[in-house]
Amino acid sequence: MTLDDLPTPCLVLDRPVLLRNIAAMAETAARHGVPLRPHLKTAKSIEVARLALAGQPGGITVSTLAEAEYFLGCGLTDILYAVAITPQKLDLAAALNGAGADIMVVTDDADMAGMIAAHPVALRTLIEIDTGEGRSGVDPEDRRLLEIAAMLGARLAGVMTHAGHSYAASGVEAIRAIAEAERAGVVRAAERLRQAGHPAPVVSLGSSPTLRHAASLAGVSEVRAGVYMFGDLFQAQLGTHGIDDIAVTVLASVIGSDRVGGRLVLDAGALALSKDRSTAGAPKDYGYGLVLDLQGRRSLGDAVIGRAYQEHGVVTPDPAWKLPALAVGTRLRIAPNHCCLTAAAHDRYHVTDGGEEVVAIWTRLNGW
C-alpha cells in the first residue's frame, strides 16, 4: 500500500523524522543527566510511546485519564497525569492504581489535597507550580504551597511545572530565560517543601522549547515534553526544530482546480487540520498549514491553506509561485501549525519510512 491508495484526508507519520526528533530530545536529556518522562498527549499511541521511551526509565506523562487507562492497558505503569485532578476523577485514578498503575496526580488546591489525602487508595501527588505561565499552579513563594503540602502529608511526592509561556517567546534568548525561570521556580518550591520537612523527591518540569534551549537543569529530577516528537510550523519558528523536522502531515486530495482562475481546493479543511492558527502571531503566518507535494517536498513554495471550511481547504498560492495544472484527485500533504491539535482529528497514523509506501498503521486514542 502506498500513500496513493489511502482515502483522504488522513494522517501520515514519517518514521525517520520521528526517530530523529526522539533521538535529539534523548540526547538533550542525557546531556543534562536527567531522565525524560515523555508527554504522550501529542502522540497518544503506544508505538510512538515505545520509541520515545528508548533509553529512558519508562515513566510517561498524560493529559487525560483515558490516556492513562490506554497506556496502562499497554503495560506502562509509571504515569504522571499532568492536569490538575478533580474529586470526581480521584476514583478513576485510584481504580487504575488498583489495576496495576502507579499514577501520580497533580493539584494546586488545598481542598483537593485534603480529598486526595483522605482517599483510601494512595495516590502520589505533585503540587503544581506556576513559574510564569499564569495558567495554573501556585507561585513558588506562595504560602499556599505549604498549606497544600500539609494537607497532602504522606501523599506528597514533589512538585511539577510547565513553562508553556515559552510558546509565546520571541527568540532563543527569551526561551532560555524562561527555561531558567522554570527551573529556578520549581527547584525553589521543592526547597521550601524540604525546609518544611517534606521529602519532595520529584522535581518535574518541561516544555519542548525550554528543554531544547535550557542552559541548566540543576536540581531537576525529570523532564517532560511531547511536541518535539512530531514538530510543527509553530515550533519550527520558535527554534525548537527545523521545518524539515516535522514528522506528521495530512494527506489530502485536490477536489477543485480552476486552472484559469488559479483556485485550488483540497479535501482537508477545519476538521482534518484543526482551526489552530498559532502561526498567526509567528514571524511567518502559514494559515491553516503549509502545502507540500505528495513526497513531502516544498515544491509549491509557501502555498498555504488560507481558508478552512469543515471539509474544504482553499489554497492561497505563494505569491512567487505559478499554480501548476493540478488535476482533481492530485495528492498533496499539509504540514500542521500545531501537531497536537491536528493529530487529534485523526484516529490513526499511516507510517512511512520517508517514501510513499505505507509500512505500518498505528492507531491513536482520542477523547476522554
Place this chain on the structure above:
Amino acid sequence: MTLDDLPTPCLVLDRPVLLRNIAAMAETAARHGVPLRPHLKTAKSIEVARLALAGQPGGITVSTLAEAEYFLGCGLTDILYAVAITPQKLDLAAALNGAGADIMVVTDDADMAGMIAAHPVALRTLIEIDTGEGRSGVDPEDRRLLEIAAMLGARLAGVMTHAGHSYAASGVEAIRAIAEAERAGVVRAAERLRQAGHPAPVVSLGSSPTLRHAASLAGVSEVRAGVYMFGDLFQAQLGTHGIDDIAVTVLASVIGSDRVGGRLVLDAGALALSKDRSTAGAPKDYGYGLVLDLQGRRSLGDAVIGRAYQEHGVVTPDPAWKLPALAVGTRLRIAPNHCCLTAAAHDRYHVTDGGEEVVAIWTRLNGW
C-alpha cells in the same frame, strides 16, 4: 444518571431546544413549499437525523463518504454527498450505491465529469454552482457549466450551491441579499442547462442563515442546512437564532480555582471546544466559548474561555461579574462558537430534556 455523574469534558445535547430548532426550520421550508434535505455534517447522528427528517421526504446531505456509509447502514438511502468528488472516491460511492444507496455526487470539473460518466455504476450528479462564496463551483454564466453538463450526459441530475459567505454578512438585510443571489444564481444555472436540452430537475441550495431569511425560494427544488439544529454563538449573532436556542454545550469541571486571584481553570480546552474563533470577528467576541452554569443558565454573565490549551480552558470573567467561590470539581457548561467543530471533538451526545437528568446517550460518527 445526571450531568453530575458524567466524566468531563463531554458533550450535552438539550433535546427540547433541538426539537424547537428543527421545527422552526421545517416551518421555514414548508412556508416556501420546498422540501428540506437536512445536512448531517453537524450532528453526524442517526437519532438527530430521524428527528430532523420528520415531515420531510427523507433525503439527507453529508460531507464525507464515511457519513454516507454510516447513514446508509441506518437505512437512509437518498444521500447527497455535497463535497466535490475525486476519482479515488468514485469507487466507494459506487459501492454504496451497490449496497442500496442512491447517492448523488457533486463536481465542478469537466475531467471529473468525464470519469463519472465513464464509471460502470451510474451516479446521479449535480454541478456545483458558485453564487458568490468563491470557494468552489462554476459561475452560473461560465461556459464550463455546459461543458461539464455535456461530459456528464445522462448522469446529470441538476445543480447545487451553498452561499457560505452568508456567514460573513453583517445584518439581516445583507443575508437576505445573499439568499436572493444564491437562489437566482442556481436557478439561472438550471435554466441554462435546460435551454441546452438537459432536464436538470434538482435545484438545491442552502445555508442556515440564508434559509432563515430568504424572501423567495422560487425555482428551487430542495434546501439544505445543518447548523440550525444545534446553533452556536456565531449563528446567534448572525440572527439565525437566539442565544437561548443553542442546543449543544460542553460539560466541564473546575480544575483550578484561585479564589483570591480570581483565576478559574476548567478541564475543557482546545480539544474539547475546538480552536474555532469565529466570534472573533463578530459583534461580541466569546473567546473559545461562553461559560454557563450546570443548568445552562447565564448566571456568570459574559464569562468566556479566554485561553484554550490542549486540556485547560482559562476563564476570562465578565468585567461586571464577581467571581463566585467555585470549588474544584464544580461543573459548568460552555456554549460553543461553532457547533460543527465542537461537536466533532466528541463521540457521543449526553441528551437531556432540559434538566440535569441524562435521558439518552446518542453516539456520533467522526473521521473519514
